[in-house]
Structures are given as C-alpha cells and as structure tokens.
Amino acid sequence: MIRAVLFDVDDTLVDTRGAFRYALTSVAAAYLNAAPSADEITLTWRTDAGGHYRAHTRGELSHREQRKRRANELHAIYGGPELDDDAYDAWNRDFEQAFQDGWRAHPDAVPCLDALEAAGTAVGALSNAAFAYQEQKLAACGLSRVPMLVGVDTLGFGKPDPRVFALGAERLGFAPEEIAYVGDELDIDAVAAAQAGMRGIWLDRTGDGSVGHPADVIRVTSLTDLAAATTI
Numbered sequence: 001m002i003r004a005v006l007f008d009v010d011d012t013l014v015d016t017r018g019a020f021r022y023a024l025t026s027v028a029a030a031y032l033n034a035a036p037s038a039d040e041i042t043l044t045w046r047t048d049a050g051g052h053y054r055a056h057t058r059g060e061l062s063h064r065e066q067r068k069r070r071a072n073e074l075h076a077i078y079g080g081p082e083l084d085d086d087a088y089d090a091w092n093r094d095f096e097q098a099f100q101d102g103w104r105a106h107p108d109a110v111p112c113l114d115a116l117e118a119a120g121t122a123v124g125a126l127s128n129a130a131f132a133y134q135e136q137k138l139a140a141c142g143l144s145r146v147p148m149l150v151g152v153d154t155l156g157f158g159k160p161d162p163r164v165f166a167l168g169a170e171r172l173g174f175a176p177e178e179i180a181y182v183g184d185e186l187d188i189d190a191v192a193a194a195q196a197g198m199r200g201i202w203l204d205r206t207g208d209g210s211v212g213h214p215a216d217v218i219r220v221t222s223l224t225d226l227a228a229a230t231t232i
C-alpha cells in the first residue's frame, strides 16, 4: 500500500521548462547574433548535448562550471561571445534573475497535493538540484508544504543513484515499497525509483505514449492522474 509520495521538483511540481524559456529568451536578446525561436533555444539548452548537468549530478562538475559550459555551447551554436569567468558571472546574473522571475508551479500541483493530503498521504521532495535552492524555489511557487528531503548536494551526487532514494525514504519515514516516486524523466526518475524498491511513476506531460517504458513503471500525463495511480 502506498502511504507516501516523493516528488521530483523541476518539471514535475514546478514549470521549470517555462522558467528556462523565459531566461533563455532574455539572455538571447542580449548576447546572441542569431535569433533562434524560444522553443528551439529551450530545446537546445535542455538537451544539454555535452551532458554537463548529468556530470554535475554525478559529482563531477560544480553547478557553476556545468552552467558556464552550457552557456558557452549556446553561444558557439548561435553566435555569441565566448564567456570567460567575469563575463560568465555577468551573464549568469541576468540569466538567474530572469529564471527566478519565471518560477511557477504547474497548475495541477496544488490540487494534487490537496488530494493526497485529504487521503492522508505523506509528501516530500527529492531533487537533482541543490537543497537550499530547491527549498527557495518551492517557497516562491507557493509549494513550501512539500518538505525538501534530499538534494544533489546532500550526498554529493544525485539520481539515479539508489542511495539517494534510500535516504529520501528514510527521511520520509516509510519503507521504499510504501512510497510512490513521481518525476518527469523516465530513466533517472521512474525507472531509478522502481529499481530502488519504490513505485516508479513517470510524469509524461508532453508525450503521446509512443515511447515505451518498463512494465514496473506507471505512466501518467498529469499530476491530476497521480492520486489514482497511488491507489492501484
């Protein structure tokens, strides 16, 4: 029986994609010669072809270094200046301000939390970003009722490492098999949670279901469907 739900933060509870889109549009206007569409530049950023964010979640790159590399890759593709340390700091001030201005909860987050609370289901958050930063983000989005439990800096590495999920379960106070974990990334969220003994739920907000997933992972397309999925 599921007694608790652990949430991923970015693109699960919070519309981080929208915030990145806003921030990238802002820096593109200031720095880039080419004029990629907001969709294109957001896709390029999120695809992170160099794998820098995942290197960060493995403990191999600092947050600053991964973002600086991604900024310079963006500039190389779309015709912006190469950023040295000082230029990057200025770039990141603009980017970070716009990013934080863009933080919003997904509209289905609060109704989902209300439904879980009504059912007596405990909740918490586990994220591959820094703990204090995610607490700040949740509060800015009106979601401080969801306690942050584990960030990428808690153990020095993040999902999909099973130790991250084990610590989340311990801090939530339930056994892994009593917990459903929901996140938007199939591999590092749902599959990794299932491998850690939890019910892995893949939040596929934009997909059409044509991408397959393992049988032990449940696919939902919104948080509205989550409460039902935790009672299966």
Ligand SMILES: [Mg+2]
Pocket: 008, 009, 010, 011, 012, 183, 184, 185
């Ligand atoms: Mg996410």
